[in-house]
Amino acid sequence: MAEKILLKNVGIPGSERLETYRSRGGYRALEKALRELKPSEVTDAVKKSGLRGRGGAGFPTGLKWSFVPKDVPGPRYLCCNADEGEPGTFKDRVILENDPHMLLEGIAISCFALSVVEAFIYIRGEFALGAERLERAVAEAEEAGLLGPNVLGSDFGLKVHVHRGAGSYICGEETALLESLEGKRGLPRLKPPFPASVGLYGRPTVINNVETLSCVPSIVQNGPEWFASIGTKGNTGPKLFAVSGHVERPGVYELPLGVTLRELLFEYAGGIRGGRGLKAVMPGGSSTPVITAEQADVKMDFDSLAAVGSALGSGAVIVMDDATCMVEVALGLTKFYRHESCGQCTPCREGLGWMVRLLEGIEFGRGSTADIDLLLEIASGISGKTLCPMGDAAVIPAQSTIARFRDEYESHVRTGGCPFKSAAGKVE
Numbered sequence: 001m002a003e004k005i006l007l008k009n010v011g012i013p014g015s016e017r018l019e020t021y022r023s024r025g026g027y028r029a030l031e032k033a034l035r036e037l038k039p040s041e042v043t044d045a046v047k048k049s050g051l052r053g054r055g056g057a058g059f060p061t062g063l064k065w066s067f068v069p070k071d072v073p074g075p076r077y078l079c080c081n082a083d084e085g086e087p088g089t090f091k092d093r094v095i096l097e098n099d100p101h102m103l104l105e106g107i108a109i110s111c112f113a114l115s116v117v118e119a120f121i122y123i124r125g126e127f128a129l130g131a132e133r134l135e136r137a138v139a140e141a142e143e144a145g146l147l148g149p150n151v152l153g154s155d156f157g158l159k160v161h162v163h164r165g166a167g168s169y170i171c172g173e174e175t176a177l178l179e180s181l182e183g184k185r186g187l188p189r190l191k192p193p194f195p196a197s198v199g200l201y202g203r204p205t206v207i208n209n210v211e212t213l214s215c216v217p218s219i220v221q222n223g224p225e226w227f228a229s230i231g232t233k234g235n236t237g238p239k240l241f242a243v244s245g246h247v248e249r250p251g252v253y254e255l256p257l258g259v260t261l262r263e264l265l266f267e268y269a270g271g272i273r274g275g276r277g278l279k280a281v282m283p284g285g286s287s288t289p290v291i292t293a294e295q296a297d298v299k300m301d302f303d304s305l306a307a308v309g310s311a312l313g314s315g316a317v318i319v320m321d322d323a324t325c326m327v328e329v330a331l332g333l334t335k336f337y338r339h340e341s342c343g344q345c346t347p348c349r350e351g352l353g354w355m356v357r358l359l360e361g362i363e364f365g366r367g368s369t370a371d372i373d374l375l376l377e378i379a380s381g382i383s384g385k386t387l388c389p390m391g392d393a394a395v396i397p398a399q400s401t402i403a404r405f406r407d408e409y410e411s412h413v414r415t416g417g418c419p420f421k422s423a424a425g426k427v428e
Contacts, residue, residue, distance in 0.1 A: 016136075021099070030152065050234065076115065080121040088245075088318040091316070096133065106215065107213055118159045215227070239315055241300065248271055248273055273321065289310045327409055
């Protein structure tokens with residue numbers, strides 16, 4: 001894709017400043033929305049564009065907006081989920097640090113569509129530079145009349161708050177995010193009720209991801225048909241792919257949804273590091289099932305990856321070469337999820353500890369073949385049995401690596417430890 005949409009300002013000197021953003025067409029979409037469109041027409045445009053949430057679930061954005069009840073008196077809120085904590089995911093960070101006004105314009109247009117007058121950006125606490133630039137961008141926009149009362153001289157007003165998180169992975173889950181915003185412990189809520197009806201402070205609330213909201217200005221400015229012409233049927237628009245792991249050129253790449261994994265890795269990310277062979281990929285972050293080198297021609301979109309038993313997730317592409325131990329991968333990620341569990345649900349709190357111990361036994365030569373099946377049994381006792389999706393996510397590294405690479409697990413048991421530790425040329 002020659003034309004950059006989400007990354008068009010990245011690399012431009014001073015791209016984070018209002019003056020630069022406006023000189024490159026920034027806030028024209030907001031002006032168009034306020035002067036030419038009704039709120040319902042903005043929502044209809046987002047629906048027609050086919051935009052699906054970029055935070056992981058891929059739910060149609062316009063449809064999500066329509067769930068907010070229209071006949072409930074009192075305030076409603078929009079929350080931007082900028083708590084990017086999924087291992088391998090760093091594409092939202094690029095927007096926050098390099099083009100915060102694009103996000104603010106998307107938030108303003110979305111709030112206009114939803115009749116929201118107060119919005120919150122919940123940003124990951126470790127994103128110090130992103131938070132600093134975002135706060136400065138809010139101040140610049142307020143001073144220029146692009147936020148605050150009577151935006152651009154209209155009857156629409158909007159207050160935007162930037163809230164820094166405290167380093168908890170679980171606060172990326174939307175209801176835990178709301179609890180944290182309210183000043184409570186970031187523990188997921190039981191659903192239903194869903195945030196669209198009972199969200200922040202008990203009010204109707206829309207929660208969207210940074211990349212999702214950043215797509216809105218281009219939809220309004222260029223039209224939903226233009227946006228829908230990018231990508232594939234049912235998977236429209238540009239997508240940011242955060243490529244990491246064993247590739248020559250890790251980074252964030254903007255490509256149409258539907259680009260093949262092979263093209264992404266070998267034409268853009270430079271191929272596998274050191275000329276080694278491709279072994280496995282987590283195509284959407286650490287909570288998406290691994291796929292193998294034989295599946296490298298899969299299209300990188302929501303539906304195509306689901307068809308091969310994985311998921312697009314957030315678009316965090318974690319690449320592993322042929323010297324990678326898949327048991328070690330599962331162990332490292334399961335440790336991460338055990339550490340980040342909020343402890344509210346017994347299956348997650350207790351089960352992940354057992355899974356770590358079993359994986360350690362297999363990796364370090366103390367495991368048995370029965371332990372492999374016991375891992376799957378414990379995983380099935382966690383998945384689908386917790387308040388939030390973290391239980392499902394946390395067991396995927398072990399489940400999917402056993403499903404695709406069970407022979408490696410069995411080899412660990414037979415040889416009494418990891419056969420990759422002494423393998424020549426292992427990439428650490």
